[in-house]
Amino acid sequence: MDSIIELLASPAAWAALVTLIVMEVVLGIDNLIFISILSNKLPVEQRQKARRIGISLALVMRLGLLTMIAWIVGLVHPVFDLGISGPLNAHGEPAFETAFSWRDLILLAGGLFLMWKATTEIHHSVDSDANDTDDLLDKNKVLQMTFAAAIVQILLLDIVFSIDSILTAVGMTEHVEIMYVAVIFAVVVMLLAADPLAEFINRNPTVVMLALGFLLMIGMVLIAEAFGAHVPKGYIYAAMGFSAAVEGLNIWSRRAKAKRAADADKH
Numbered sequence: 001m002d003s004i005i006e007l008l009a010s011p012a013a014w015a016a017l018v019t020l021i022v023m024e025v026v027l028g029i030d031n032l033i034f035i036s037i038l039s040n041k042l043p044v045e046q047r048q049k050a051r052r053i054g055i056s057l058a059l060v061m062r063l064g065l066l067t068m069i070a071w072i073v074g075l076v077h078p079v080f081d082l083g084i085s086g087p088l089n090a091h092g093e094p095a096f097e098t099a100f101s102w103r104d105l106i107l108l109a110g111g112l113f114l115m116w117k118a119t120t121e122i123h124h125s126v127d128s129d130a131n132d133t134d135d136l137l138d139k140n141k142v143l144q145m146t147f148a149a150a151i152v153q154i155l156l157l158d159i160v161f162s163i164d165s166i167l168t169a170v171g172m173t174e175h176v177e178i179m180y181v182a183v184i185f186a187v188v189v190m191l192l193a194a195d196p197l198a199e200f201i202n203r204n205p206t207v208v209m210l211a212l213g214f215l216l217m218i219g220m221v222l223i224a225e226a227f228g229a230h231v232p233k234g235y236i237y238a239a240m241g242f243s244a245a246v247e248g249l250n251i252w253s254r255r256a257k258a259k260r261a262a263d264a265d266k267h
Contacts, residue, residue, distance in 0.1 A: 028165075028187070031157065033215065034154070034157050035051055036194065036197050036201050036211070037212065038154060039051045039150065041146070050154070051195065054150075054151065054158065055187060055190050055194060062166060065166045066179055066180060066183065069166070072167065075163065078100060081099040081100075100226070103163065104226040107222045108226035110160030111218075113156060113157070114157070114215050118212045118215035118216045165183070169182065204251055206247065210247050214240055217236065217239070217240075
């Protein structure tokens with residue numbers, strides 16, 4: 001109890017909490033985009049349920065991982081080394097690492113999965129015939145399998161993003177209480193933003209392609225991180241923000257044209 005009171009009275013603790021909340025919310029954007037795109041592939045009546053389950057699993061997983069911080073930190077220790085001498089960068093240092101930890105392997109698997117999933121979804125968006133279902137199959141069975149597959153895929157990405165999130169939290173503060181509050185706050189924001197974001201993506205098909213492009217970029221970043229090539233997150237989110245702003249202008253322009261056309265038809 002005394003430690004909690006000391007944290008509440010510490011300006012440094014409050015600064016760490018605010019900073020960590022912002023970081024956790026930003027890191028949650030990747031997870032939320034994936035959940036939104038995947039849930040929109042389901043029947044309308046199942047979408048909200050899938051989003052709620054996916055985000056709840058993310059919360060449970062992150063809170064569970066916080067109770068195993070010592071094990072999580074141990075994931076950064078190398079487990080094997082390929083022993084390959086790669087190219088050198090401008091500073092005369094290896095451009096990428098050949099020693100892999102469990103964290104690196106998880107990030108590598110997550111990056112490859114994201115790139116595969118985004119590429120597959122782009123193909124389905126462009127080729128509408130790929131979405132046709134065999135009429136001989138039972139429709140209800142297909143929907144159930146699709147829902148189960150969506151939850152499994154969300155769970156797999158939750159693992160990747162949760163470990164990355166917890167490692168970021170560990171690097172920013174040593175107080176577990178602050179980590180708990182930041183993680184819970186970030187997941188609550190995800191819950192509140194999930195439905196509006198998914199509905200916005202569903203109403204604007206071009207946003208789907210943009211979001212899939214984001215997932216491809218995030219997948220590449222995860223793979224680069226797995227090989228020890230650190231990519232500043234600020235650059236990634238700045239590029240995503242700029243692209244989203246441009247697409248927002250395009251949406252505004254299309255709506256303005258549609259409104260002018262509707263007004264012209266009335267007259």
